[in-house]
Amino acid sequence: MSDKKILMPLEEIMGERFGRYSKYIIQDRALPDVRDGLKPVQRRILYAMFKEGNTHLKPYRKSAKTVGNVIGNYHPHGDTSVYDAMVRLSQDWKMRVPLVDMQGNNGSIDNDPAAAMRYTEARLSPIALELLAGLDKETVTMALNFDDTEYEPTVLPAKYPNILVNGATGISAGYATDIPPHNFEEVIDATIYRIKHPSCSLEDLMQWIKGPDFPTGAIVEGKEGIVNAFKTGRGKVVVRSKVEIQEEKNMNVIVVDEIPYEVNKADLVRKIDEIRLNKNIDGILEVRDESDRTGLRVVVEVKKDANVQNVLNYLYKNTDLQKNYNYNVVAIKNKRPTLMGLMEILDSYIEHQIDVVTRRSIFDLNKAQTRQHIIDGLIKAISILDDVVKTIRASKDKGDAKHNLIEKYEFTEKQAEAIVMLQLYRLTNTDIVALQKEHDEIEALIIELNKILDDPKELRRVIISELKETKSKYKVPRLTVILDQIKDITINKEDLIIPEDIYITVTRDGYVKRISPRSYKASEKTVFGKKDEDVLVNVFAANTVDKLLLFTNKGNYLYVPIHELEEFKWKDVGKHISYMIKVNNDEKIIKSVLVKSFDLPCYICLASANGQVKRTALREFEVTRYSKPIKCMNLKGEDELVDVALSTGEEGLILVSEKGYAALYSEELISVLGIKAAGIKGINVAGDRVVGISAFLPTSKDCLILLSEKGYIKKIRLLDIPASNRTSRGVLIVKKVKSNEQRIVSAFTVNDQQSLHIIDNAFVHHSFEAKHFNTTTIDTRFASMVEGVDNILMGLLDDVIIAKKGETEIKPKTEKKVIRLDEPNLFDAAAEMPVKEKKESIELPEVHFYDEDKPKKFKKLTIDDVLSEDE
Template sequence: MADNTDNRDGQGGEELPDDLKRLVDAAEEDAADAGEQDVEQPEPGHTVTSGPVSEEDKARSLIDMSTVANPHGSIIEDANGGEGTTVRAAYLGKEMASSFLEYSMSVIVSRALPDVRDGLKPVHRRILYAMNESGYTPNRPHMKSARTVGDVIGKYHPHGDFAVYDTMVRLAQPFSMRVPLIDGHGNFGSIDGDSAAAMRYTEARLGKAAMELLRDLDKETVDFQPNYDESLEEPTVLPARFPSLLVNGSNGIAVGMATNIPPHNLGETIDATCMMLDNPEVTTAELMTALPGPDFPTGGIIMGKKGILDAYETGRGSLTVRAKCKIEEGKNGKSSIVVTEIPYQVNRQRLLEKLGELVREKKLPEISNIHDGADRHGIDIIIELKKDAIPQVVLNKLYKHTQLQVGFGVIMLALVDGVPRVLSLKETLHYYIAHQEDVIVRRTRYELSKAEERAHILEGYVVALDHIDEVISIIRSSQTDKEAAARLTERFGLTDKQTTAILEMRLRRLTGLEREKIQSELEELREKIAYYNRVLSDPQLVRDIIKEELQEIKKKFDTPRRTQLSDAAKDLDVEDLIAEESMVVTVTKAGYVKRLPVATYRQQKRGGKGMQAVNLKDNDYVEHLFVASTHSFMLFFSTKGKVYRLKVYELPEASRHARGTAIVNLLPLEKGETISAVIATKDFPTDEYLMFATEHGMVKKTSMEQYDRTRRDGLIAINLKDGDRLISVRRVAQGENVIMVSSAGKAIMWPEDEVRAMGRGTMGVRGMNAPADAKVLGMEIARPETDLFVITEKGYGKRTPISEYPSHHRGGQGVFTITMTEKKGLLAAMKIVGADDEIMIMSEEGVVVRTPVEGISELGRSTQGVRVMNVAEDDRVTAVAIAAHGKKKRAANADGAEELDESSIDEMEE
């Protein structure tokens, strides 16, 4: 301490104020008194000092010592000798923790969480009990809600009247409760989010189902506890003759925990309970045959069953709930989406507002109008679409961006013996069944007791009637009731209760008919007593009674399931929001990629000049051109033998004149690496293979299954020798032939089984032996009844039937496929075509020609070909692709791309 003087003795410093002096004196007295007792040592954290201290510090120290000596606090007397303030030492952290723990437990047990036995929170239980006690039952008229609320808050629940009324309103709403427990009369709110009318306007009474929760309450089946002022008693739990926790669900937020139990179908829940009564070791999967999933009062569709299984097995799961929608076709070709059911707890009015907002912000341009079609028959929302809109795509967008699809996180948290626990379905049913067994046993004991009391009285009646004359004589000769009772007890060996009943018996009970009734009632009671004793001694009989009574409740209150369960995957893929259509994808030599609808290109006759398709930079030209669906996988094979995977819809869409996006922005290509082949596919079958060909003539065959995976930096597709490049990749099936063409004008055809299947990281074998000054142009699958189309750099081409090419073993140079001349240039491209196909030819300058194959002459192998495309003097042909396969739609072309029929192509006159 800085100041070592004793201010009380006047040896320096200022004198303490009078009030502090009194406080110090009182503390010293307490400390002196406590010194005769065992004084507790200060807790860790207290500062212990030695030596002289200031008067103020001494005062604090004495007060602290007194409270340590007397932890419950010291009563400090004021100047007038009266009691003053209680001072108690406490660490702030510990005090806060203790106080908050008490508060949180109060919230958990007394407010926010339901009891596993009756599925009710205290406020729900009190509302139902208060209405039952006041006689607001289904066989009585409705009573004002304000009267019920007054009874609840005045007798059992001293909280806000609006809180109690809001709870009562929810118990009456058929869109909130699967089985409403209150029969409301008046405006109790709507699914649109409208609030209920004030309590002075509405009326309510207990619903018939609520009476099953209260049934047998008067037979000592449950414990009672004092109410808040101990003037009345209330039940700690209701008998709950059906599993209300599962049937109506529950949701609440406590301190540090929350519960969110979905509602279920009453009949299904009872069936599952009976199944567990029959076999306590039943599995969750077996229970789900009776109780397949939640059943929301608003209907809807639960997508996928994994979340349900997780919730039932662990007590936690995630459900995806969709609205029920149907697509209707209009007379003018326009479609409409009609929403008939919405997910549970979704505000319908806010949903409509969100739909309107999305339309105004152009996020759903396919929607032309939205109608509110709600009436007394349903809550329909009618969404009108524009003529060219695809209803399923629009619906998927609605699921993605609105509350037509919501998540429901299941947390099956309830109180078990006053302790919050997350419960599985089996545990929930187990505790409910245990509660019902207790209810039945306690009810049976009560009824047994009443039956034995009544039988005891009737046995006395029988004795009296058998000796009626003597009984009357004793009574008449007795001076007082007490004397008569004593004489009767002594004479016939009766109990006090029997004697009292005989003395109170009316004379009309002496008739012969009354005696028969007494004897008949006594025999009936003896049978009941025997039955009650059997029930109490046989647990199986108790379970049979529970089953029987549950089935009676099911028969009275069961309703059909409203929520549909779907096996479909719950998550919406981005692909679901993309309309499926055919696209032309171009990849230029410089590495620019784009996609645009195939209808952009018009059909022309042979020899046409074409139309400008791409504006390219100098020295750039289109190297790859193909057609594929937006939902196809795009496998990009690079010249370095790696493969990258994208979806077609992930490629940037651009206009006809746009150059596109640099592919390095989409794929992590290395320096000098370019795309040499592209495969479009929707799946990866194990019985189909990819055939690879390199510029030096190497080939390799690998199963498609090997490429059903992806990596950000690509996968190894083929190992290459130094200086070699991958030039072609094609799908190949068992028994097909492979044809390869070199720039020297030669072609070789051999069976695919000449190459055995290999893994991804292999080099392959020799497929074609090209001269040193030539290179392999490409490789195709030679299917029967097709032609080999070849075209030179200057636009001269022809098609030759595949049947004219002999089959060789792989590794040779092949045979001539066109007569080479300097005027026509070297061979530039090759493609396998059918007679009804259409091809697209692209030049280095970006000019494209689309022409039918049938317009190109079919010539022999040793011919020069005809002019297929007018090529400018400083231009040359670079790529050929199939635009359409035949007159009818087919599954896939050689590239695995989605194919088109002619009706899907917008034809434009030249």
């Protein structure tokens, strides 16, 4: 036993063994040979059937008999693997030109398995014989089989480039191959052209071979991908189903009659039906598979009022109605796996054909010369027939007769053998003429064969002639349509969403819920579900096609398609928005905007704690990818975003600081910047911080509400606040009292028709009417304290908590003149407003006035321009 021990490191043993295994499966299992396009198992199946005479000229034979023959003589593997390979060779939806003609159930395009091999029968197809023709003339190298009992071919002669015609797929150790089928006639034409023009370019070859030709037809898009594949062996094309849209009285119908290569039709139909059942897209009524023996047909019925092209585009994107095919042309060349382009494949095939024709010519030449030699002997023997007969009769036996003929008449061994075996009837005068004629024919054949062997041009002429002959036998029309450009598929996502009126709630901590009107109405006396220290800050009456923008303190915003929000009840806490969009723990939501259309001429105004402001067009906030927060303001250092306002482009802005300063000026002084810009200085807040920004119409009678942390409120008419320079500190609008300093926590504009909502530090909600608070001038202190509120956490408007319990119908509030940030129907209202022409903005001095002729513009005035108090 000690003599049998292997003293080697395990990694060396495993490496050496796995290396041998890998070499075997690369060379002799999974990858096709570039010369005949066959894997070993396929080659052995064809050879076994050919050797047994199981051709199309004879009756079918049981598949089990062929499988047993292959396993017993050539391929010592499982019967299932051999039968599966045999079945694939017979499937006309997998092979462009099937090599096996099978009778019985050989599977289906729905991936149904074939019947057991004891039930099916098979024989070689006519075109398969073109791969095997010439095997009996020593055209290829033969090798011993696994038990050294007989020989098998290492490659087939192959009268056409099968590797391109039928393609191949396979996975081995470290290598994989994906070669699509191509058109039989086009491949032969390209091969002939390459033989005639060895130095031709790829562009020249592509005049003949246009691209892949799948047995399932369909449409291939992307000439650039085909060119790359033909040039390098790698390339990507788009394969799209062939469809027809039919308009009927009550519906539109999408009819699919060709699908991409190697797509499981049953799975495709199932996937489309799942989309219908899950209502991923609105409009699909029914999906039916109407395929029969005459051809493939899948019918998708679509609602009459649905956008049928949009539905089709969605199916292209989300099912195998369209898929990518990636060329990966790896084949065995000189016993090595090689990535090859079209020209290298054709050159390898042509080189193989040169070798095959040369070997065949040598075989035929030897045979012809041998026959010529015998005929010469027979003719000579007949010319001295009496002497030859006398010599044979005088001999003791056959051997002695041969010896005597060689000695007396100088015949060779082969000639003597032919003479003694000659039948008496061959001695007639007619047969002598036939021998002379055969001699002349053989002489001409020998001259022709020598010419083929001596002249490379003549050899190539023979190859071209045989390729043309093969092409003429089989007519294989192109099935796949080739298009140069990849058609851009655009999906209008709005059309895919089922419009539905709903309610959206947003809390300060970022919990966003979608609530159905039915659930909302049923929860009239139910407490809103939230965390203990969270606050409901927005209730939007919305639609599933709307979008929600959530702004965070880190200068980011979250783009939330409302139809993707999960539905909860009013009393449920719901989920944090991070389940949809990953948000860091230190990132808090400060404002939300409901968007019905990004095409409106509106602007988002952003303000940071350090006084930076920026104005960005609303359309820039629309994105297609929204899996993470998107930058909307580039903040520096410890700065953070504190407030957001929305304007029409012709409004005034007011920024309020924590210490009671306010800067009021036209929004036109703020440049319109890109979404990732840092902004410009909007107010000087040295030792202070901004708490709010609001937009207002110059002619409005709105007031500014200030709320302090100690529970005080101050209401100021906007008309009483002087305008300021953009970069100044602004105007002090609250008189400071050292004995009772007040820090402002909320500042926003309000009209007397609105309600005011205050959340105190105990998270108790208080509601007040704005008109019940008296207005004061800017030179007064906080005088009035909010009744029942000791410490204020934040203030909200009626526009925020606008939805009334039991309300199910969503109506635009077009009667409102002021466009508020938090208004649920904000963009409905904005769409109703006239948009004025933009004019040059003028900075206001200390005194300002609103020109009645131009109610939305600021006018520069002097003291002399001010008339009576009434005016």
